[in-house]
Amino acid sequence: MVYSLHPLFQAIASAPTQQALRFRFMDSISGYFGVQRWGIYLLDTENSLASVDVKGVSEAFVEQYQQIGKSVDPVLRYVVQYHAPAHEELVLPKGAWKQSELYKRCCATYDHEHIMTGPIVGQGQLIGTVNFARIGNAPAFSQLDLASFGAVCMHLSARLAQLRHPSVVPNPLFKRLSAREVQIANLVAKGLTNAEIGAELWITQNSVKQALKRMFRKLEVSARTEMVAKLRDML
Structure with a gap:
């Protein structure tokens, strides 16, 4: 069954604060993409991790990913380069996912069978990412998932930019x-x-x-x- 993303877009657009924006996104996103684990990672001006909101994963995974997995993550590398969402089957040869360093070092331990990452951008820079994971026998992400995810990231980026840099009301x-x-x-x-x-x-x-x-x-x-x-x- 295909769900309309418009209620999610409206929830994002009407969030009154950055905290409310994160809460609304984190509380509702799983029903649209069939993910069991998800999170928002925001960066500071030095490109270091500023805040993390996750569901379905432990602090231990976040720490392990930051220390070991991030440097060998081919999906993140694509997102950083192109400011576009990606999943493992988009950036790796067929059948290569479970041979990758990211899977062996991080994802296998936590049963992340499929992953998808999208960009949060502001003023031409990557200021964060949205990360999804499906576990167990869940199917891989599709092209429709990827396109829908891109739309969600666009709305999320736009609203976050508005909340961080509110427009000056003309005098x-x-x-x-x-x-x-x-x-x-x-x-x-x-x-x-x-x-x-x-x-x-x-x-x-x-x-x-x-x-x-x-x-x-x-x-x-x-x-x-x-x-x-x-x-x-x-x-």
């Missing part, structure tokens, strides 16, 4: 100013005098003075410092 006061007046306001915020602003914009000092008078009226202020304070979020 409605800017709508009252012309493009030239916005330029002047920015130069005032930098501490330039009327003469310096005039030289910067190739207009006379008196033109700057008159423009500031108009701007004060529009913004309902009486001084340069008051104007800058009102517009501080956008200057």
Whole structure:
């Protein structure tokens, strides 16, 4: 039976915090991909592991993977290189999975018969991964699984980016100013005098003075410092 991913997409998109985003993802993802073990691994600015959320696996596995398995993981290597999801049958020759160093060093011990990893990206960088494992006699991941997983990782990355770097709400006061007046306001915020602003914009000092008078009226202020304070979020 094929399940629609749209409820999951909506749950991801409406998560109000990073913690809520992780909880929603971790609590609901297994029903969509038939996995028994899964996790989110997030990196810090130094590309080191910052946080881990896992289900179905122990801390011992996480530690063993970080110490031994990560360096020989061909699926992770693909994800890092291409910022695209992959499973073991995509990156290894047929029948080579159980001969791989990753399987022998980590996955065999924990009965990980099939694995799939997807990227979490932000500002052009890999900032984490989502990791799936099927155990026992479960079937290998399919191309449909891979495509669906890619969509989930895209939504997860987008929402995480929004929560980490919220968009600045435009200051409605800017709508009252012309493009030239916005330029002047920015130069005032930098501490330039009327003469310096005039030289910067190739207009006379008196033109700057008159423009500031108009701007004060529009913004309902009486001084340069008051104007800058009102517009501080956008200057």
